Amino acid sequence: MKPTNVIVVGAGIVGASIAYHLARQGAQVTVVEQASPGSGVTRHSFAWINPHGEFPAAARPLRSLALADYRRLQQELPQLQIQWTGALTYAETGPDSPDTDTQGPMSSAHWIDRDRIGELEPNLQELPRRARYAPGEGSLDPVATTQTLLEGARAHGARVLTQTPVQGLLVEGRRVLGITTAAGPYLAEHIVLAAGCATPALLAPQGIQLPVQASPSILIRFDAPRGLVKTLVSNSLLEIREAADGSLLAAEDYIDDSGPQGPEAIAQQAMASIRRLFRGAEKIALRSVEVGQRPMPCDQLPIIGPSQQYLGLYLAVMHAGVTLAPTVGRLVSQELLLGQCSAELASCRPARLG
Ligand SMILES: Cc1cc2nc3c(=O)[nH]c(=O)nc-3n(C[C@H](O)[C@H](O)[C@H](O)COP(=O)(O)OP(=O)(O)OC[C@H]3O[C@@H](n4cnc5c(N)ncnc54)[C@H](O)[C@@H]3O)c2cc1C
CATH class of the missing domain: 3.50.50.60 (FAD/NAD(P)-binding domain)
Incomplete structure (x- = not known):
C-alpha cells in the first residue's frame, strides 16, 4: 500500500x-x-x-x-539526553506550601521535610519547612x-x-x-x-x-559553579536548574519591555535571589537574557x-x-x-x- x-x-x-x-x-x-x-x-x-x-x-x-x-x-532514541534530576516545588515565602497535588502518575511526587530538602539541595541556605518532590521529573x-x-x-x-x-x-x-x-x-x-x-x-x-497569542516569558542564563543546584527548584521567586553545559538556567515571568520591570532588571533580581538562596552562588555571572514568545491558545x-x-x-x-x-x-x-x-x-x- x-x-x-x-x-x-x-x-x-x-x-x-x-x-x-x-x-x-x-x-x-x-x-x-x-x-x-x-x-x-x-x-x-x-x-x-x-x-x-x-x-x-x-x-x-x-x-x-x-x-x-x-x-x-x-x-x-538512545541519543536523547534528559537530565532526570527530579523537581522540588515550594512557596518561598509564608509558613507553608499549598496542599494541592496535581502530579501525573509517573512523577511519584510526595511531600518531603526540611532535612530531606537539605540532602537534595545541600547549597540551599533558606530551607523551607517542606516541599513537594517529584523524583520522576527532569529537563532537557x-x-x-x-x-x-x-x-x-x-x-x-x-x-x-x-x-x-x-x-x-x-x-x-x-x-x-x-x-x-x-x-x-x-x-x-x-x-x-x-x-x-x-x-x-x-x-x-x-x-x-x-x-x-504570543505570550512572552524570560529565560536567563548564568555562568555558575557546577553542582550549585542539583535538582530543578521551583518557588515563588524563580524556577532554576543546571543546564547540560553547567550553566544555570532561570525562567521568569515577563512584565514589561524595559525599565525597572524589564527583562534585564528581572535578570538582576533573579541573580540577587540566587545569591541569597544558594551557598556558593556569590560568583555567578549573568550570561544572557532572552524573551521567548510562547504560542498560547x-x-x-x-x-x-x-x-x-x-x-x-x-x-x-x-x-x-x-x-x-x-x-x-x-x-x-x-x-x-x-x-x-x-x-x-x-x-x-x-x-x-x-
Ligand atoms: C522562557 C520560557 C520557558 C519555557 N519553559 C517551558 C517548560 O519548562 N516546559 C515546557 O513544556 N514548555 C516551556 N515553554 C514553552 C515551550 O518552549 C513551547 O511550548 C514550545 O517550545 C513550543 O514549540 P513549538 O514547536 O510549538 O513552537 P516553535 O518552537 O516556535 O516552532 C515553530 C516553528 O515553526 C517555524 N515556522 C513559523 N512560521 C513558518 C512558516 N511560515 N514556514 C515554515 N516554518 C515556519 C518557526 O521557525 C519555528 O521553528 C517555555 C517557553 C519560554 C519562552
Whole structure:
C-alpha cells in the first residue's frame, strides 16, 4: 500500500516530534521549516518536563502521559539526553506550601521535610519547612532534542527542508492540497501546522481566526559553579536548574519591555535571589537574557486536531510544548495514520473554538 504523505510545517519541538512519530509509523514525511530546527520559541525554553503546574484541568489527562512518553522515547532514541534530576516545588515565602497535588502518575511526587530538602539541595541556605518532590521529573536541551527527533525522522525516510518559509496553503474547495513556497508548491494528503505563534498568520488568508497569542516569558542564563543546584527548584521567586553545559538556567515571568520591570532588571533580581538562596552562588555571572514568545491558545488548552473548515488540514499549537511533544507526536500519528482518536485529545479539539 502507498504510504500516507504528510507535510509538517514547523520544526520546533512539537513539529519535530510529530514528524518523528509519523515517519516511524511508515508515513512519507516532509518537514518544512522557515529557518533552522528549534529556532522558534523552542530555543528559549526552560524545558522542564512538567506534568503538573498551573494549567486548565482539562489538559491534565494529556500532561499526565508526558513522563511515560519521554521514557519510551529514550528507549527508541538512545541519543536523547534528559537530565532526570527530579523537581522540588515550594512557596518561598509564608509558613507553608499549598496542599494541592496535581502530579501525573509517573512523577511519584510526595511531600518531603526540611532535612530531606537539605540532602537534595545541600547549597540551599533558606530551607523551607517542606516541599513537594517529584523524583520522576527532569529537563532537557530543547534544541538538541528537536534535532534528535528530526534525525530519528530522517532515519525513517523523512525529508527536512530548512530555510524554506511556507507562504500559504494550496486550497481547492474545502480541501487543502498542499503548501506554497518560493521554490514552488509541495503536495500532500495531510498538512500539519505546527508553526507555533506563526500558525494564525498561515490560516488567516483562508478566513480562519485561530485564537492564539504570543505570550512572552524570560529565560536567563548564568555562568555558575557546577553542582550549585542539583535538582530543578521551583518557588515563588524563580524556577532554576543546571543546564547540560553547567550553566544555570532561570525562567521568569515577563512584565514589561524595559525599565525597572524589564527583562534585564528581572535578570538582576533573579541573580540577587540566587545569591541569597544558594551557598556558593556569590560568583555567578549573568550570561544572557532572552524573551521567548510562547504560542498560547486563548483558553490555554492545546489546539490539536483536524481543522473544522478544511479537509486535509491538521493543527498542533500549544503551550508547554516541551512537556507535551512526545505524547502529542504519538497521538497525532495514531490519529492520522490509523484513524485512532485518543480520549486524551478530546478537550484539545479545534472545534471547541467555534
Ligand atoms: C522562557 C520560557 C520557558 C519555557 N519553559 C517551558 C517548560 O519548562 N516546559 C515546557 O513544556 N514548555 C516551556 N515553554 C514553552 C515551550 O518552549 C513551547 O511550548 C514550545 O517550545 C513550543 O514549540 P513549538 O514547536 O510549538 O513552537 P516553535 O518552537 O516556535 O516552532 C515553530 C516553528 O515553526 C517555524 N515556522 C513559523 N512560521 C513558518 C512558516 N511560515 N514556514 C515554515 N516554518 C515556519 C518557526 O521557525 C519555528 O521553528 C517555555 C517557553 C519560554 C519562552
